[in-house]
Amino acid sequence: MKNSLVILGAGESGVGAAILGQKKGYSVFVSDLGKIKEKYQNVLSDYDIDFESEKHSEEKIMEAELVVKSPGIPETAPVIQKLLAKQTPVISEIEFAGRYNSAKTICITGSNGKTTTTLLTYHILKKAGVNVGLAGNVGKSFAWQVAEENFDVYVIELSSFQLDGMYDFRADVAVLMNITPDHLDRYGYDMRNYISSKFRIIQNQTSADYFIYCADDEVIQKEIKKREINACSLPFGLSENAADGAGLREDQIIINFNQNQFSMSILDLSLQGKHNTYNSMAAGIASMVFKIRNEQLRESLADFKGVEHRLENFLKVHGIDFINDSKATNVNSTWYALESIHKPIVWIAGGVDKGNDYSMLDNLVGEKVKAIVCLGKNNAKLHAAFDEKVKNMVDVTSMEEAVKAAYYLARNGDTVLLSPACASFDLFENYEDRGRQFKREVRNL
Template sequence: MKKSVVILGAGESGLGSAILAQKQGFAVFVSDLGKIKEKYKNVLLQHHIEFEEGQHSEEKILKSETVIKSPGIPDTAPLIQKLHKNGIPVISEIEFAGRYTNAKTICITGSNGKTTTTLLTYHILKNAGLNVGLAGNVGKSFAGQVANEQHDIYVIELSSFQLDGMYDFKADVAVLLNITPDHLDRYGYHMQNYVDSKFRIIQNQTKNDFFICCSDDEIIQKELEKREIKAACIPFGLKDPVEPGAGISDEKLIINFNQKQFSMSILDLSLQGKHNTYNSMAAGIASMVFEIRNEQLRESLAGFQGVEHRLERFLRVHGIEFVNDSKATNVNSTWYALESMHKPVVWIAGGIDKGNDYSMLKSLVKEKVKAIVCLGKDNSKLHAAFDTVAKNVVDASSMEEAVKAAYYLARNGDTVLLSPACASFDLFENYEDRGNQFKEQVRNL
């Protein structure tokens, strides 16, 4: 009898898991409560993988030996609770794929900067000629690549939701960029639960592994005092560099690692701004673990093109610059975006609030924002936070309305910034859809 595996959710990670499970000889059943995208459905049909959409057949699912669930499904969902009660392991795609590869892994998490750091690290290793795959929240699914491609190293972006479904998986190089309140709605509005989730990035690490973390982040530093870290700990921060570690001295980014020193002017980094200096340091250290030569590292840090939907300077219309930062799905990301603006801002914000505390934005809004366009089904929290801070606060119920309102409120020399500080699921499929609609509407002006 074949072992059975059920996959909940037929998105990118679910599809990859299904193909890998079939290749490993499992009897596979894919179940999605929503509608499965045509391109994914076609792949399932080609592989003769059994699937259902628009429902979860509980009787069948509860007979499974292992369940791989999409990170979007919360542990509190009744079906997941039943699976736990029946003692059926519920794991993430990353956990499953990790069982079938001996490749080295660089795993990157944090509340902000994950995607940029992951893509930058991948860019550095690929430029140096290494056989490297990009997976997790970006790129193709990890499981799909393990099934169909053989890479020596994977650079994997991990959200807390993915980490929650990981048990035996180990990161050879773990990167923890920062921890600020996010997704608290999924963690019982208890910050420590979220912190514990992020620290799963170092579970199962040994003294032969590496843990790269931010020395300027108070939450991380407090947590390190409580925990026994087995891996070699390599800190990075904006103060003088330590050995081993990364820091800034005389406007130079310096990394000390393994008796080697790397340095370059922070003015030569392709990614500018304080938050990006952190990202460049973390990616630089991770790359030096794999013995990338200094000149290759310098070239990659200077030539990286950045990330779509992350502070993407998109278009200028009648002297007004439009910046797409749709990827800013929490308050801290938006703080960085506003902090990096040097012209008067018309700020488009809003969406699904994940237990946001907007107080940290108030002084920046007072200093830099001339008007706010609230884009969401329920904008009451934004109004409560900013009606007394900004001169103009208006509502919009579609991206077309929001862009037109922002354009009307802006003047030559101003910046219109889409940086929502919220999830996108009330009006959009995801942050990419939100960013793409923004760009489309700006083009239509």
């Protein structure tokens, strides 16, 4: 009798877990309460995997010996609560894949910067000739690759939701970029729960492993003092750093690792701005752990192309810069965006608020923002935060209206910035859809 594996959610991670489960001899059943995309239905059919769309057949699900759930399904969902009451193990796709993975892993998390750092680390390793895979929140499903590829190293971007379903998984190199309030709606509006979730990145690490973290982040610094950390610690920050890790000396990034020193002017980095200096430092340290040579590292940090929907300088129309930062789904991301622009800003903001506190933006908005276009079904919180500070605030309910309104409010030499500080699900499929619609409407001006 085969062990029964139920996969809840049939997106990239769920389908990947189903393929790996089948390969490892499980009897697999995939169930999605939403509509499964046609391309994934076709894959499941091709692999002859049993699935259902737009429903959960509870009797079948409750027979599972192991359940892999999509990171998007909260633990409070009724079906998950019933499984937990039955003491059925419910894990994430990353945890499941980790059981069958023999490659080294670089796992990257944080409230902001994790996608850029993940793609930059992958770029450096790949360019240096490492047999490397890209997984987690970006790239192809980790489980799918473990089932069908043969990489030596994986660079894996992990959200807190993925980390929550990870128990025995161990990262060879764990990278923690920063911790600022995000997704608090999923953590009972308790920052402690969110911090604990992020720190799961270092669970099970031994003295043979590495923990790369931002020494300038107060939340991380406080938390480190409370914990016993087994891994070798490699901090990075904007002050000078004599020990192993990364720091700044004048305008030079200096990375020390195992008696090897790397230096590079921040002016030569392809990614500019303070937040990107952090991203480059973290990726640089991780690469040095994997013995990437200094000249290869320097070349890759200078020619990396950046990430779509993250501070993407898109077009200039009649002297107005249009910047797509749709990936900014929390207030801290938007802070970095506003901080990095040195022209008057027309800011397009709004969406599904995740327990946002906009007060950290007060000074930047006061100094730089001449108008706000509120793009969401409910903009009351944005109005409450900024009505007194910004003379022009406009409410819109579509991207077409948002871009037109911003264009009329901007003048030659200004910047229109889409940096919503909110999730996208009220009006868009996801942040990519929101960013693509923005770019389409800018092209149409």
